[in-house]
Amino acid sequence: MAATVEMNKCTACGECVSTCPLDAIVIGNEPNKASVDAGTCCECGACVDVCPVSAIEL
Numbered sequence: 001m002a003a004t005v006e007m008n009k010c011t012a013c014g015e016c017v018s019t020c021p022l023d024a025i026v027i028g029n030e031p032n033k034a035s036v037d038a039g040t041c042c043e044c045g046a047c048v049d050v051c052p053v054s055a056i057e058l
């Protein structure tokens with residue numbers, strides 16, 4: 001399973017975007033939250049570790 005973002009926790013800080021080695025995460029406008037491209041994510045877990053509000057799960 002690819003990483004998933006819990007929308008109500010994400011503050012759109014961008015930490016996961018700059019951490020993902022595959023550029024699989026983008027911050028959207030509507031909603032202004034991070035989202036993961038499931039087809040690109042390699043499940044490395046880096047975004048899970050870096051998220052300051054624990055909004056990402058694998």
Ligand code: SF4
Nearest residue numbers: 020041042044045047
């Ligand atoms: S688990 Fe790894 S590859 Fe997948 S979105 Fe997070 S940082 Fe990117």
Ligand code: SF4
Nearest residue numbers: 010011013014016051
């Ligand atoms: S690191 Fe966490 S809070 Fe920041 S944009 Fe990513 S999912 Fe949202």
